[in-house]
Amino acid sequence: MKRPGVYLAAAVLVLLVLAAVAPHLFTAQDPLAVDSARTLKPPGAGHLLGTDENGRDVFSRIVYGTRTSLLLGFGAIAIALTFGGLLGLAAGLGNRLVENVIMRISDIGLAFPELLLALVVITVAGGGTSNALLAIGVAGIPGYARLVRAQTLTIRGSSYVEAAHALGLSAPRVVFRHVLPNAVKPVLILATIGVGSALVAGSALSFLGLGTPPPEPEWGSMLSTARNFISRAWWYGVFPGAAITLTVISVTVVGRALRLRSEGKSW
Amino acid sequence: MTITSILRLVGWRLLAGVGVLWGAATLTFLVLHFTPGDPAQAIVGGENAAPTPEVIAQVTAEYGLDQPWYLQYLDHLWRIVRGDLGTSYRLHTPVTQAIGEQAAATVELALAAAVIGLALALAVAVATAKRRRWIRGLAAGSELVVASTPTFWLGIVLLTVFSFGLRLFPATGSHGLASLVLPALALALPIAGVLGHVLREALEEVLDEPFIVSARTRGLADLTVRLRHALRHALMPLVTMTGYWVGALLGGAVITETLFTRQGIGRLLISAVNAKDLPVVLGVVLLSAWIYVLVNLVVDLLYLAIDPRLRPVAGVRPVAKGVS
16 A cells, blocks of 8 residues: 555545446435425535535435536546547558648647637537537547547557567558557546546536536536525535545546556556 | 747748638638528527518628638638627627627736736745655645636635635625635636646756756755756746646636626626527637637747757757647
């Protein structure tokens, strides 16, 4: 146990994934159950983290919101990684024309801040959870295309790929057996850290009223409503955001540890 | 190093910048052109308006919507070159005017946040790099927490404590210095966390260099060594990340302005997104791309000023920066 923090972060991630898969294991309360007699109650017995403006249990809404929030983070990165990865691979392996076209287009994409690019997608396609996921995924494509291309170029110039060519292996075989697996690992590790910022971007869209619509529980969307009750119910605005921050910290700590280990440094 | 080689380098950078601007303008054309729905209908007031066929025909002719796509594309580019970003579907005013009216508030917020973020990152990094283990641990831990905190939650926490709890600052509005403090902090802190982390790691690496040891043996004070010798080198990765923090400031301004009910381009953008007011959305996005290109151009030139190794030498190709 060199770094207890890394194990702690990994444990938090396991709990989060468990909460996303089986939220009923963590709370017996219904996240949608309205109780007009108990609105905006502070944390206490019965309601661990208090209640919201409709008397719904904040803790159970955070637990049930895990699924949507994690889905936004992981789903968006999956889209960015898949399409960015394919483009980056094509740019790294293709001829100069292919490389130039892909990289100049990704240069243009990179000139737009990701959140603003996502807002363009939302304006055209409309809001909602799946569109928010799509929007953030699309906004992330240029960055990953660039990353995977750089990785592919490094590997293409490496001695083991040269050796594979010299042994007479066919080009597709070299790409799929040697280049792709070696390019994927470091990129996947960086993508782990990217999940955190994608999750923040996703809940930011919900916070702006453009992602997951109420009453479905989602951390950013909870904060969007909580904003109107800051003066009366601090717990309502504080705990859902703490869940986001804790998740991002855990993802970052685990991602950094994985990166250090893959670089052969101690963690 | 000759003047012409520097000019040539600057020229290439300018050309690349213009290329990105052209690409960005093309992208806005594609979005406008391929978004489902009749643009003429959107111009006269959206789905709920019931214009007569004559009005539709008039608008179609006025905006050249009956022209072939390549003429519309050239017209689109020409308008942008002349500084015309179109007319808002919702406000029925020129997009440049709508943005211009909101610009000052956003510039104020972004500049304040940039100054706070940079000052914090510099102060923490210079004070804690290569210090005792627990000091570095504390700095690294705070950077991680702050960098992982979303602006919209940080803002809510700041409002809870300083506005509604201690009643030190107003919760909303954009008048006066007091109303700028909390929004600027909410926008600055996450960025400061990221910048501080990068800067501290760079500084720790530089402080191991032989020229630092030599400076110390000359009897220079620790703070002098850090500020005058190490910082200059450690600033490079920070400059490389300019794209990141410009994007973070612009994206974060959207959230901060919404949370604190401030005037600004971010609020304008969100109401435009909600009203499907494409010209305003694309105008703001195009503007942010221009800012990005401009800032990066300045940064590229700053590189030449900070690091003499990058300056072209007659007959030698300049060293490429980073992975391009």
